[in-house]
Amino acid sequence: MKLRNLAMALTLALLPLSGAAQADDALELLVPGELSVATEGTYPPFSMRAPSGQLDGLEIRVMQEIARRLDLQYKPVLVKWESVLIGLEADQYDIISDAMDITPERQKKVTFADGWLESGGRIVVRDDSDITKPADVAGHSVGALVASNWSTLAEGLGAKVKTYKAESDAMQDLANGNVDAIITDSIAAAYAIKTSRLPLKLVEEPVSTIQKGFAIKKGKPHLVAAINKALAEMIADGTYAKLTTDLIGVDPAPKDPIRTLPQ
Template sequence: MKLKMLLMALAAMALLPVANAAKADDKLELLVPGEISVATEGTYPPFSMRAPNGDLDGLEIRVMKEIARRLGLNYRPVLVKWESVLIGLEADQYDIISDGMDITSERQKKVTFADGWLESGGRIIVHDGSNITKPTDVKGRTVGALVASSWTKLAEGLGGDVKTYKSESDAIQDLANGNIDAVITDSIAGAYDIKTSGLPLKMVEEPISSIQKGFAVKKGKPHLVAAVNKALADMIADGTYAKLTIDLIGVDPAPKDPIRTLAD
């Protein structure tokens, strides 16, 4: 009898680490304990794209993978089209959005953003021979922008005739083919597109906005947001963030004064 009780006690003790791990995961408000599911497009260089070997790579992929590692979580990417990424978050199809999403006051009403993880802004890309030399020159011209993005509103505000695209690469190709007059996109993405595409394109020097990008979480998950914020701050402080990003784009895009998480 004593031997049976001893064996039962030992079995209970062996389960303690598992129970404690489950409790820790529960505190992070994850859909699946031990795993962080992350929405990304996989088609928005240099934020998310395919490496030569077929694996996902890019700024957001590298940073979020490192965050997952520091939190002791399995990183599981979920490929989602940009126009439905917020719908999927609300429907609990994944834990967090890493897609290159600008932090805006309108979006802050719908989701909780972790602290800003990257600083960039809107820029205009034109053909090499274009006479568009400043943002106001796009008035009355056909301007391409990613559907449901902040770039469409910027284009409209400048008086452009907006044509929307489901893929950034489609807009760039249309511009190169002379089907539109300009494309408004993220400055980092635009510079990368011009550098790697070999197309006869250039970027208008004057920026049209300054923004920060944030990882979006469904409202009501403060512990997950706090954990992501700490991991992000730690990797910036110890130089890991710079190594991951400079290797890809040549600069460290960490915000000097990040936009902080707003309480739900």
């Protein structure tokens, strides 16, 4: 009898510890209470440095608000674009907020939270350019971010592709006449033209329409569900619109977001 009582007492004593461990692991985070987020920090208006030196941008603001709603500490991790998926697979951070298009190929490798922003590919040219539609870039030199969908789109249009590690370098090269056009995200391009005051313009016809998503390593359904819930709530209560329109003048929330695929 005494042994049975002792065993029961030990079991009850361990229950709170077990519960605490489960609470810590509920969101499948690398560090309990902390949401580590991969971002470039060099891709305006998605991620950039404010005059104060602090990180700012569309993805930064949205992800900071998601972390706040989940009662988590937001921890940005600065990563180069070409290695961002490698770092996710290696558990260097919990989630990628970097402006990543949701594509079928990427959906095979990672789990995307619901689409958080709608944009698309647009061609940028100099003000005096003869390029007026996507088909016109055939045979021309076109700049695009390395390892991006934009370089694939440029190749599909018959362009001679020159890749860059930073959008700002591509923009400057275009203004200097070293390439005939670039293909990039429409929101990023509009923001860059506005702030740089370079003699550039957007070709009116889009190359593509896409949605961007937050990428999470497969096998973390609780984290995905929590991100989706927080995102939906901040869109519904108007917080998302306030955070984004301040930077780009429009609310880029998808009207029909791409939903997380069943795992």
